Amino acid sequence: MYKLISIGHSSVSDENYRWDGLKRGGQGIIFQYTLKGAGKLRIGNEGYTVPKGHAFIVAIPSDHEYAFDASSGEPWEFIWIRFEGVKEDWLRHDLLQPYGPVLELESDTAPIHLLWRLYTDTAENKLNDRFDLSLRIYEWLLALQRCFIEGGAPSQLDIPPPYKRVAAYIQKHLAEDLTLDQLADIAELDKYYLCKMFPLYYRVTPMDYVRNRRIEQAAELLRDPGLSITVIAALCGYSSLSYFGKVFHKMVGMSPLAFRHSEISESDDYLRFLE
Incomplete structure (x- = not known):
């Protein structure tokens, strides 16, 4: 069973906007996709930019921090999902190891389309059954994995x-x-x-x-x-x-x-x- 913790669509321009993966409570996985502007991501000692058309994926708790990147010159608009139920081995071996923590995805790909649908249906209270919700998250995860397997590895940001x-x-x-x-x-x-x-x-x-x-x-x-x-x-x-x-x-x-x-x-x- 997959458990939805939060899902949303937001735009931020506050330079103090940031989340520390070791300080926030709970567990789970966060996937956040940039629609406009850019964010900054730190994992351990490594830094990344998350511009338009890119997403990052991190686990909670872990040594990471993401924040608004004011140098982009515009607000950071994004859609995100946080959920529980994914094993750390799957995340590490199937996504992070092959593709890295920052993923490039076109806005019209299946994972982004399904994420928007999931967000809309949740906002409209159409997903009150936990089994149906779990199935929808599973469908989205499969679409994300299939996108990379069939489309090849996405282009990554510069290697540090x-x-x-x-x-x-x-x-x-x-x-x-x-x-x-x-x-x-x-x-x-x-x-x-x-x-x-x-x-x-x-x-x-x-x-x-x-x-x-x-x-x-x-x-x-x-x-x-x-x-x-x-x-x-x-x-x-x-x-x-x-x-x-x-x-x-x-x-x-x-x-x-x-x-x-x-x-x-x-x-x-x-x-x-x-x-």
């Missing part, structure tokens, strides 16, 4: 600089011995926080990102017959040839030697583990 630095550093130092502590120093973040937030932007943990980049580079280098597999392993950060072969086979489905002699063309993109 700490995570860009880590990704760029990894790409330039694939042959070196990269550790999580080292990457955390590059990001200037606690390593546990880095592991928590990095997948929001790159869909995998920092060390899995290292592995993916190394195997992609290995696949490219294997096209050069002048390079031995031992040299390629070293260039991709693997001091052990047998371990390199084991990881490569697990990721690609064949050994480095078999891949070298395969007919997979350079234009094939199935080795692009991350875009």
Whole structure:
């Protein structure tokens, strides 16, 4: 059963308008979609803008804060829903990890259309049955998830600089011995926080990102017959040839030697583990 806590449509221009996710009572999920103007969102140490056509989704309680962004030059108009019943694992794995906390949605998409209907019917006291209300929230959630699954990942706001630095550093130092502590120093973040937030932007943990980049580079280098597999392993950060072969086979489905002699063309993109 899903329980509706609140739903509404509002416009604010007060620069003091803000909500702290650790100070407000209760539990649940908040989804808030910007119709005009813009809001600001902080999750942990990271900041985001929530302009027109974007929504944010957060859990209560959690370390977040959202507020009116006066720099937009106009009031922040939005529609929101707060409800209970969603498991944290679903929120984290199905929405936050693949797409991040800020989602881009056109105003004529099914989730926004259904949210408006839910708001209107609630305002007109048409949803007095808790089972019917739960079903409507479930319908909206499915529409939201389906929108991203069928439409692909939405374009996201710029990735914060700490995570860009880590990704760029990894790409330039694939042959070196990269550790999580080292990457955390590059990001200037606690390593546990880095592991928590990095997948929001790159869909995998920092060390899995290292592995993916190394195997992609290995696949490219294997096209050069002048390079031995031992040299390629070293260039991709693997001091052990047998371990390199084991990881490569697990990721690609064949050994480095078999891949070298395969007919997979350079234009094939199935080795692009991350875009």
